[in-house]
Amino acid sequence: MSDQQLQNLIKMINQISINNLHHGDEDKAADVVATHIRKFWARSMKQQIIDYAESDGIELSAVSRLAVKRLAEPQEA
Numbered sequence: 001m002s003d004q005q006l007q008n009l010i011k012m013i014n015q016i017s018i019n020n021l022h023h024g025d026e027d028k029a030a031d032v033v034a035t036h037i038r039k040f041w042a043r044s045m046k047q048q049i050i051d052y053a054e055s056d057g058i059e060l061s062a063v064s065r066l067a068v069k070r071l072a073e074p075q076e077a
Helices: 003-019 026-040 043-055 062-072
Strands: none
Touching: 003 026, 003 043, 003 062, 026 043, 026 062, 043 062
C-alpha cells in the first residue's frame, strides 16, 4: 500500500472517530468506530491501519487508536 493510501485510511478513521464522538465518551465512540470498520472496510484496509497503529500510529486520534486496538483483538463468535 502506498503512503498516499495509508494517509487516506488515517484520514478516514479519524473522520469516522470525530463523527462518532456524540456517543458520549471516547470508549463508547471507539466501539462504534471499530464496529463500522469491521463492517465496511476491506480486510487489507483493516490490516494496514492495524499495522500502522502498532508501528507508529502518531497521526491517529485517541478514539481512532482505541478503535484500532479493538480491531486487533480476536472476536467472539
